[in-house]
Structures are given as C-alpha cells and as structure tokens.
Amino acid sequence: MSGAGEVSGPGAQDFGAAPAGMRLACRGVTYSYEEARAAVPAVRDVSLELRPGGSLALLGASGAGKSTLLQLVRGLDEPEAGAVLLDGVEPGADGYAALRRAIGLVFQIPELQLFAPSAREDVAFGPRRLGWPEERVADAVSAALALVGLPAETFGDRHPYALSGGEQRRLALAGVLAMQPRLLLLDEPFVSLDPGTRRELAQILGRLKTAGVTIVLATHDVDLAWALCEELLVLRDGAVVASGPWAFGAADDDLLARNRLREPLLVELWRRLGRDPATAPRTAAEAAEALA
Amino acid sequence: MRPAIAQYYPGDSLMHRLDPRAKFVAVSALAVALFVRDSFLGLAVYAVAAALAYAISGVPVQWFWRAFRPLLWLVGLTFLAQVVFAPGTPFFSIWFIHLSWSGIELAAFLSLRLVVLVLAGSVLTLTTAPIALTDGLAWLGRPLRRIKVPTDELALMVTIALRFIPTLLVELDTIMRAQRARGADFRSGGLRERAHALVPVLIPLFVLSFRRADELALAMEARCYRPGIVRTRLHPLRARPADALLLLVTAAVIAAGLLV
Numbered sequence: 001m002s003g004a005g006e007v008s009g010p011g012a013q014d015f016g017a018a019p020a021g022m023r024l025a026c027r028g029v030t031y032s033y034e035e036a037r038a039a040v041p042a043v044r045d046v047s048l049e050l051r052p053g054g055s056l057a058l059l060g061a062s063g064a065g066k067s068t069l070l071q072l073v074r075g076l077d078e079p080e081a082g083a084v085l086l087d088g089v090e091p092g093a094d095g096y097a098a099l100r101r102a103i104g105l106v107f108q109i110p111e112l113q114l115f116a117p118s119a120r121e122d123v124a125f126g127p128r129r130l131g132w133p134e135e136r137v138a139d140a141v142s143a144a145l146a147l148v149g150l151p152a153e154t155f156g157d158r159h160p161y162a163l164s165g166g167e168q169r170r171l172a173l174a175g176v177l178a179m180q181p182r183l184l185l186l187d188e189p190f191v192s193l194d195p196g197t198r199r200e201l202a203q204i205l206g207r208l209k210t211a212g213v214t215i216v217l218a219t220h221d222v223d224l225a226w227a228l229c230e231e232l233l234v235l236r237d238g239a240v241v242a243s244g245p246w247a248f249g250a251a252d253d254d255l256l257a258r259n260r261l262r263e264p265l266l267v268e269l270w271r272r273l274g275r276d277p278a279t280a281p282r283t284a285a286e287a288a289e290a291l292a
Numbered sequence: 293m294r295p296a297i298a299q300y301y302p303g304d305s306l307m308h309r310l311d312p313r314a315k316f317v318a319v320s321a322l323a324v325a326l327f328v329r330d331s332f333l334g335l336a337v338y339a340v341a342a343a344l345a346y347a348i349s350g351v352p353v354q355w356f357w358r359a360f361r362p363l364l365w366l367v368g369l370t371f372l373a374q375v376v377f378a379p380g381t382p383f384f385s386i387w388f389i390h391l392s393w394s395g396i397e398l399a400a401f402l403s404l405r406l407v408v409l410v411l412a413g414s415v416l417t418l419t420t421a422p423i424a425l426t427d428g429l430a431w432l433g434r435p436l437r438r439i440k441v442p443t444d445e446l447a448l449m450v451t452i453a454l455r456f457i458p459t460l461l462v463e464l465d466t467i468m469r470a471q472r473a474r475g476a477d478f479r480s481g482g483l484r485e486r487a488h489a490l491v492p493v494l495i496p497l498f499v500l501s502f503r504r505a506d507e508l509a510l511a512m513e514a515r516c517y518r519p520g521i522v523r524t525r526l527h528p529l530r531a532r533p534a535d536a537l538l539l540l541v542t543a544a545v546i547a548a549g550l551l552v
Contacts, residue, residue, distance in 0.1 A: 105473040115495040129475025
C-alpha cells in the first residue's frame, strides 16, 4: 500500500463524543422486492435483539437477504410487516427519526460512492447534512480520518480517486464514522481488500466495539466475524435459521454447510486439538497464549 | 426503477414469436398510413387493427398505459392547441379563443391518431426483446453499408447501451441509497437544491460508467472483437410463413384504411 499510515490515531475513548451504543430490535421484519410480475420475498419475519454495544455477525449465502436487512434497519426501505425498534422506540414515535440518523451504514464497496474533490470534503458530507456547526464538522472529520489511519494533515486534501483501493475503503468508512453513529451496519466491508487492509479494518472495528458502538457485520469472512462478533444470525432465503451466541456442536456442521459457510479456523483448530470448541480463542494471539 | 418507454414484456404469444424485421416493417408502414389517411373511418380501421394486435400479444393493458402515460401531456397539448387555434366557424368566442365544431373534430382526430400510433409502436416494443429489435434494424440497415454507414457497429452500440441501462439503474439506486444513508435528501427543496443534491450521485455514476466502458473495451478486445468485419450469428434471424402473413395482413389493413 502506498504511503498509508499505520492505523494509529486516537484510542477508543477519543472517538468523538459518541454516546453509548444503540439497542437494536427487529420484530418480524418482512420485505419483498417488486419484480416484473411478482413480489420476491427478500426478508421474511426476521426478529433479533442486540444489546447496546453488542456485536452481531450476519451470515448467510449470497442472496440470503443480509444487505436488504441492513437497509431496512437503516430505514432506506420500510418493512411490509414488522418493525425495527431503536433503543426500544417504535417507528413513528417521537425521536425515532433522530435515532435513525444515528445509524451508520457502510455499503458494499463503499469507495464507489466517493464524490468530493478532497478526502476532507467527502468525509464532511454526512456531518454537514446533520446540520452541525462547521467547527464540530471539522473536529468530527479530523477524528474520523485519524481513526481510519488517514490523518487529515496528510490525506485531507488528497483527491479520493488518487488514493489506493484500501485507502479509499477506509476513507469511505470515515465518511460514515464522522457522523458518530451509535449503531454501525457494515455490508461485506472486507470484500476485495488486501490482507494488510483487512487487518487494519478489523482493528478499526475492534476499536469501535471497545468504544461501545453497536455493530452489525454482514460478511462471508467467518474468521473475522468470529474475531469481532459475540453473536451470530444466519439467514437463509431471507429467514433466520440460527441466532444467538456462537455455538459449534455436531449439528452446526450441517447448518454451516447448508448455508455455504464453514466454522472459523480457530474453532476448527480447537476441535482438532480435542478442546471444547465453545472455548476457542478469538484471535491468533489468544490462541498462542492459551497454547503456550 | 425501470424505463417507462420501449419496455419488453417477455412472453410467448404469436406477436412475440414474429420476426422483429417483419414487425418493424409492419408498424412503420402502419405509421405512414396513419399520417396519410385523414378520415375518422380510416383511423378507426387502424385503431381496431392495432388493438387486435395488442390483444393477441397478451400483454396486460397496464403496460400500454405505462408506456403511454409520459406522452399524455403531448396528446393533451395537441388537443388544446387544435381546439383553440383551428380555423372554422366558431360557436363560442372569448378573447383569442374561438371554439368551433370543426376545430374540436380536428383536435380529436389528431389526438386519436397519436394514441393509435403509440399503441402500434408499443406492440412492437413490448413483444420484441431490445436485442432482437437491434438485430432486426441492423439487418434492415444493411444496404446502408454500401455508402459506408457502419450499421453493425451502430447496432452493437445500441445493444451495449440497452444492455447497460438496467445495470446503471441498479447502480444509480445503490449510490442514491448510500448517500441517503449519509443524510442526502433528494426529495425536498427547490430545483436548485435538488440539482445540487444530485452531484454526490452523478459523479460516482460517471466514474463508474467510464471505468466499466474501459473494462468492457478490454474484454471485447480480449475476445477478438474487431470493428468493420461482418459478424456471423449463432441464431440468425429467419423469416417464417407467419411473418409473410403479418406483412400481407398489414398491407390489407392499410389498403382497407385508405379505401373506406
């Protein structure tokens, strides 16, 4: 990667003035797409609960409804049935719109949405839409750029399209983080990144988690999901087929295979070592420590 | 989101199975006849023929309405202009408006003619896949190659453009959603604000389109595309008796419309 800084930046406690994470609940959320002659169900009767500061891995084969569910949670589409509750507030109730604005959604390949002539301007787009005073916008932009390892002094005036792929991805993430979301929804954030950038991105997400931001991570990367998320939700054809804490019994092998997933490598390692998969470490460092 | 005009309704009716060239010639001939003939009776013959063709195609009526709706203002405008400005003996006059029976008659005639034209045209576009239509047009345009018109290349351009309209619409939708998630608002404000709000959408869309065009050109070269050589086809267009029948029926209808 060309000249990308280390992901240093401020520690978790410096992440803006973000209040604690948001509580998320979905109650029987259902949605279909209108096709030429029929409605194609994309999300069927999905219910989930996620505590403030919790982290959820949204797994499932391509086309299982992960992206649609994220967009429903953010309110880009309204569910046909069911409701998305934010901090326990029902849709339409007082304060719901403001809660919605405190949800950050990082789209698949979000660098495709960069548009401003400079990195700083692009990141400032969201905060300005929130109507913040220019001073607060500037602070939030600097903090977000630092958080993703693109310090404003070096990268602020660069043209987004002049950055490397990994830098663009992190810049796009900064554009969402600058709005100081209390709930962060990520749609396949690791797709087509080199291993170095993947690692940096995982570190950033880990830091956000420590800061108390609630995280929903839709991904095919079970290892990173295992490293980052406490809970999982597996979707199949838009319906929930498994949810709750990770558990890897014999029955789950079948579940994972049917949904075109596999168990995380560290879980497999623990099983092959004859240890309880439920106690498998989340990172290679933890594994090394446990095995030393 | 989908384009309202020139939409294809997949199906397997007689109309769908006809050769695109025959359909194009038939509709073009009918269109010319529509503009030549200037009596209600002739118009009625063509209207019935177009309606029958539409009925045979099995396409729901809403689809015609969807194609027609954007043109409604044109029909309305034509009607009004004719009613107001057509010469005739007025039975009612106010300021510059002179209503006459002959004016109303002319306005109704011209509006109906437009409706029939769109109806006939939509039978063509609704029952013919865009690619088939382009192939047909390329074939019909072949004589123009003699005078160095690059018909095959033009057809390919149209095909590629048509192929990418849905892709671009999906991408447009994704980008708009992403910017909405960042607080963009495309629905409120005046014309100026709305135009301004589109900047974060149009720039990524253009960048993406150019990148895609580059990649497509490379991919086509990698698959040995060279402009200027005659392409052979896996499924060559083949005229069948039904196509000849269509042309005969159309000729009969046109003649009937001209003679009544």
